[in-house]
């Protein structure tokens with residue numbers, strides 16, 4: 001029961017913090033669909049039932065993309081969940097090219113839990129790119145994004161075979177990118 005309550009608290013917290021944000025696809029999907037998809041990928045495709053990993057997945061963009069602080073997450077969700085979220089949070093004071101390279105460089109050194117969240121994040125983003133391409137991204141940028149996510153995932157291998165296979169199946173569909 002405690003686990004279920006924590007999980008629902010994380011869904012509620014993330015939905016509240018992302019309430020005014022939309023994804024970049026044509027239909028402007030509510031942002032919260034993204035963190036929820038990570039949690040679903042982890043349970044449904046990765047077979048993950050670690051509540052802290054699932055909560056971290058739900059909360060993974062709250063520090064990076066909303067005004068949520070690490071201190072707030074610590075207060076509400078404790079140290080383990082917060083530290084996983086911090087591991088997958090980019091330093092937004094850095095230029096995006098630096099952030100991308102840092103993601104690639106740091107991937108192999110993330111904790112097992114953070115690697116799971118990162119894998120689900122890349123699967124979710126790539127799936128969205130294929131299903132609902134961002135309307136303002138040229139073909140070249142879409143392909144560059146596949147290259148970038150592949151470089152990050154290269155550093156996450158050996159973490160969860162099913163998630164890695166799901167990612168590879170998406171990369172194999174890159175020919176569909178127009």
Ligand code: ZN
Pocket residue numbers: 034060061121
């Ligand atoms: Zn994300």
